[in-house]
Amino acid sequence: MTTPAFATQLHAVLLRDLRALRREVEAYPNDDAVWATPPGIANSCGTLVLHLAGNLRTYVGHVVGGIAFERDRPREFAARGLSRAELLRDLDATMDAVDRAAPQATAAVLASEFPLAIGTVRVNTQDFLLHCAVHLGYHLGQVDYHRRITTASGVTVATVAPAELTSARPADG
Numbered sequence: 001m002t003t004p005a006f007a008t009q010l011h012a013v014l015l016r017d018l019r020a021l022r023r024e025v026e027a028y029p030n031d032d033a034v035w036a037t038p039p040g041i042a043n044s045c046g047t048l049v050l051h052l053a054g055n056l057r058t059y060v061g062h063v064v065g066g067i068a069f070e071r072d073r074p075r076e077f078a079a080r081g082l083s084r085a086e087l088l089r090d091l092d093a094t095m096d097a098v099d100r101a102a103p104q105a106t107a108a109v110l111a112s113e114f115p116l117a118i119g120t121v122r123v124n125t126q127d128f129l130l131h132c133a134v135h136l137g138y139h140l141g142q143v144d145y146h147r148r149i150t151t152a153s154g155v156t157v158a159t160v161a162p163a164e165l166t167s168a169r170p171a172d173g
Contacts, residue, residue, distance in 0.1 A: 007105035016164040023157040031083045036150040048139045049087045053094040063146040065101025
């Protein structure tokens with residue numbers, strides 16, 4: 001059974017944004033900076049990384065891909081002081097889960113109702129997976145601004161790179 005184009009593109013976008021999140025974590029000058037919470041900023045980079053890893057490993061890896069994972073959502077928001085190396089290992093495990101789950105996103109799976117209730121609603125799997133990608137992009141932008149604010153650096157790490165889309169080709173060709 002072939003993977004539908006939507007699933008292939010979603011897989012590529014999730015991995016692109018997870019690689020960008022990895023570059024963001026690597027761009028912090030030290031482990032303490034990823035946990036900084038300046039006034040007006042509710043979540044640190046570390047908190048957002050743990051949250052995104054838990055979210056994607058649960059909904060994409062576990063639910064769609066059948067990969068064993070037990071989420072600890074309260075820990076995502078309570079943990080502090082993990083090293084950048086620990087956060088990067090979590091991101092690597094998340095990328096692996098997304099990679100392994102991708103072939104399971106068949107046309108039938110995408111057209112079906114997502115197996116878990118999301119809050120108080122039931123949704124279509126394709127809709128919810130698209131939501132997961134947008135959720136990742138939203139928090140990736142927060143991490144980018146968090147890094148720039150806490151490090152006083154305007155340096156970019158090439159987040160949301162169109163060149164990494166599955167349809168990218170040279171503009172002059």
